[in-house]
Amino acid sequence: MNLIITDQRSKILIKHASALMFIKLHGPPLRQWNPSPYVTTWLRHNHRSADDSRTRVAAPISSDSPDALWQFL
Template sequence: MNLIITPMRNRLLIERVSTLMFIKLHGPPLTQWDPTGYVTTWLRRHRSAEDKRSRQAAAESRKDPDPLWCFL
Protein backbone atom coordinates (compact mmCIF):
# COMPACT_ATOMS: atom_id res chain seq x y z
CA MET A 1 0.00 0.00 0.00
CA ASN A 2 2.93 2.34 0.64
CA LEU A 3 3.94 1.93 -3.01
CA ILE A 4 0.56 3.26 -4.13
CA ILE A 5 -0.21 5.96 -1.56
CA THR A 6 2.67 8.41 -1.61
CA PRO A 7 2.89 12.05 -0.52
CA MET A 8 2.10 13.04 -4.13
CA ARG A 9 -0.88 10.63 -4.33
CA ASN A 10 -2.48 11.06 -0.93
CA ARG A 11 -6.00 12.02 -2.06
CA LEU A 12 -6.98 8.71 -3.63
CA LEU A 13 -10.28 7.23 -2.55
CA ILE A 14 -10.34 3.76 -0.99
CA GLU A 15 -12.01 2.26 -4.07
CA ARG A 16 -9.23 3.57 -6.35
CA VAL A 17 -6.48 2.41 -3.97
CA SER A 18 -8.08 -1.03 -3.83
CA THR A 19 -8.17 -1.25 -7.63
CA LEU A 20 -4.55 -0.11 -7.97
CA MET A 21 -3.44 -2.62 -5.33
CA PHE A 22 -5.25 -5.44 -7.14
CA ILE A 23 -3.59 -4.55 -10.44
CA LYS A 24 -0.19 -4.27 -8.76
CA LEU A 25 -0.55 -7.70 -7.13
CA HIS A 26 -2.31 -9.66 -9.89
CA GLY A 27 -1.62 -7.79 -13.12
CA PRO A 28 1.11 -8.49 -15.65
CA PRO A 29 4.36 -6.54 -15.52
CA LEU A 30 4.34 -3.34 -17.55
CA THR A 31 6.89 -4.80 -19.95
CA GLN A 32 4.37 -7.49 -20.97
CA TRP A 33 1.24 -5.31 -21.10
CA ASP A 34 0.22 -4.00 -24.52
CA PRO A 35 -2.16 -1.01 -24.27
CA THR A 36 -2.78 -0.79 -28.05
CA GLY A 37 -6.25 -2.36 -27.88
CA TYR A 38 -7.39 -0.07 -25.07
CA VAL A 39 -5.99 3.03 -26.76
CA THR A 40 -7.66 2.16 -30.08
CA THR A 41 -11.03 1.65 -28.37
CA TRP A 42 -10.71 4.93 -26.47
CA LEU A 43 -9.80 6.84 -29.63
CA ARG A 44 -12.83 5.43 -31.48
CA ARG A 45 -15.20 6.55 -28.72
CA HIS A 46 -13.83 10.07 -28.27
CA ARG A 47 -13.90 12.86 -30.81
CA SER A 48 -10.89 14.94 -31.64
CA ALA A 49 -10.96 18.73 -31.50
CA GLU A 50 -10.77 18.77 -35.30
CA ASP A 51 -13.81 16.51 -35.76
CA LYS A 52 -16.44 18.07 -38.02
CA ARG A 53 -19.18 16.99 -35.58
CA SER A 54 -17.62 19.11 -32.82
CA ARG A 55 -19.05 22.55 -32.24
CA GLN A 56 -16.86 25.27 -33.69
CA ALA A 57 -16.10 28.36 -31.62
CA ALA A 58 -17.55 31.59 -32.90
CA ALA A 59 -15.12 34.07 -34.36
CA GLU A 60 -14.29 36.81 -31.88
CA SER A 61 -15.28 40.27 -33.05
CA ARG A 62 -12.88 43.09 -32.31
CA LYS A 63 -14.44 46.08 -30.55
CA ASP A 64 -12.86 49.35 -29.62
CA PRO A 65 -10.76 48.82 -26.52
CA ASP A 66 -11.98 50.05 -23.20
CA PRO A 67 -10.41 53.50 -22.54
CA LEU A 68 -9.23 52.24 -19.15
CA TRP A 69 -6.82 49.83 -20.87
CA CYS A 70 -5.56 52.15 -23.63
CA PHE A 71 -2.43 53.13 -21.73
CA LEU A 72 -1.01 49.60 -22.01
Protein backbone atom coordinates (compact mmCIF):
# COMPACT_ATOMS: atom_id res chain seq x y z
CA MET A 1 0.00 0.00 0.00
CA ASN A 2 2.93 2.36 0.63
CA LEU A 3 3.91 1.98 -3.04
CA ILE A 4 0.45 3.16 -4.14
CA ILE A 5 -0.40 5.90 -1.64
CA THR A 6 2.51 8.34 -1.53
CA ASP A 7 2.86 12.01 -0.61
CA GLN A 8 1.85 12.92 -4.16
CA ARG A 9 -1.19 10.62 -4.03
CA SER A 10 -2.28 11.28 -0.47
CA LYS A 11 -5.80 12.34 -1.49
CA ILE A 12 -6.55 9.28 -3.62
CA LEU A 13 -9.95 7.69 -3.04
CA ILE A 14 -10.19 4.26 -1.40
CA LYS A 15 -11.86 2.88 -4.54
CA HIS A 16 -8.95 4.01 -6.75
CA ALA A 17 -6.31 2.88 -4.28
CA SER A 18 -7.96 -0.54 -4.17
CA ALA A 19 -7.98 -0.80 -7.97
CA LEU A 20 -4.33 0.26 -8.21
CA MET A 21 -3.32 -2.25 -5.53
CA PHE A 22 -5.18 -5.03 -7.34
CA ILE A 23 -3.38 -4.21 -10.59
CA LYS A 24 -0.03 -4.05 -8.79
CA LEU A 25 -0.58 -7.45 -7.15
CA HIS A 26 -2.33 -9.38 -9.93
CA GLY A 27 -1.44 -7.56 -13.14
CA PRO A 28 1.21 -8.55 -15.66
CA PRO A 29 4.70 -7.02 -15.45
CA LEU A 30 4.85 -3.62 -17.11
CA ARG A 31 7.21 -4.83 -19.86
CA GLN A 32 4.57 -7.39 -20.94
CA TRP A 33 1.66 -4.92 -21.03
CA ASN A 34 0.69 -3.59 -24.46
CA PRO A 35 -0.97 -0.15 -24.22
CA SER A 36 -1.74 0.12 -27.98
CA PRO A 37 -5.39 -1.07 -27.82
CA TYR A 38 -6.14 1.39 -25.01
CA VAL A 39 -4.47 4.29 -26.80
CA THR A 40 -6.34 3.50 -30.01
CA THR A 41 -9.66 3.43 -28.13
CA TRP A 42 -8.80 6.73 -26.40
CA LEU A 43 -8.04 8.45 -29.71
CA ARG A 44 -11.17 7.04 -31.40
CA HIS A 45 -13.34 8.72 -28.77
CA ASN A 46 -12.15 12.18 -29.92
CA HIS A 47 -9.55 12.64 -27.19
CA ARG A 48 -6.38 14.47 -28.08
CA SER A 49 -2.99 12.81 -28.25
CA ALA A 50 -0.06 13.95 -26.12
CA ASP A 51 1.66 15.62 -29.08
CA ASP A 52 -1.43 17.43 -30.40
CA SER A 53 -0.62 20.97 -31.55
CA ARG A 54 -4.22 22.28 -31.59
CA THR A 55 -3.91 23.83 -28.16
CA ARG A 56 -3.49 27.56 -27.98
CA VAL A 57 -0.13 29.09 -27.22
CA ALA A 58 0.09 31.08 -24.01
CA ALA A 59 0.42 34.81 -24.46
CA PRO A 60 3.81 36.24 -23.53
CA ILE A 61 4.00 38.21 -20.33
CA SER A 62 4.02 41.89 -21.18
CA SER A 63 6.74 43.33 -19.02
CA ASP A 64 9.31 45.99 -19.80
CA SER A 65 11.95 44.25 -17.76
CA PRO A 66 12.34 40.76 -16.37
CA ASP A 67 13.21 42.42 -13.06
CA ALA A 68 9.93 44.37 -12.95
CA LEU A 69 8.53 41.93 -10.42
CA TRP A 70 11.22 42.85 -7.90
CA GLN A 71 10.75 46.62 -8.29
CA PHE A 72 7.48 46.81 -6.37
CA LEU A 73 9.10 48.15 -3.19
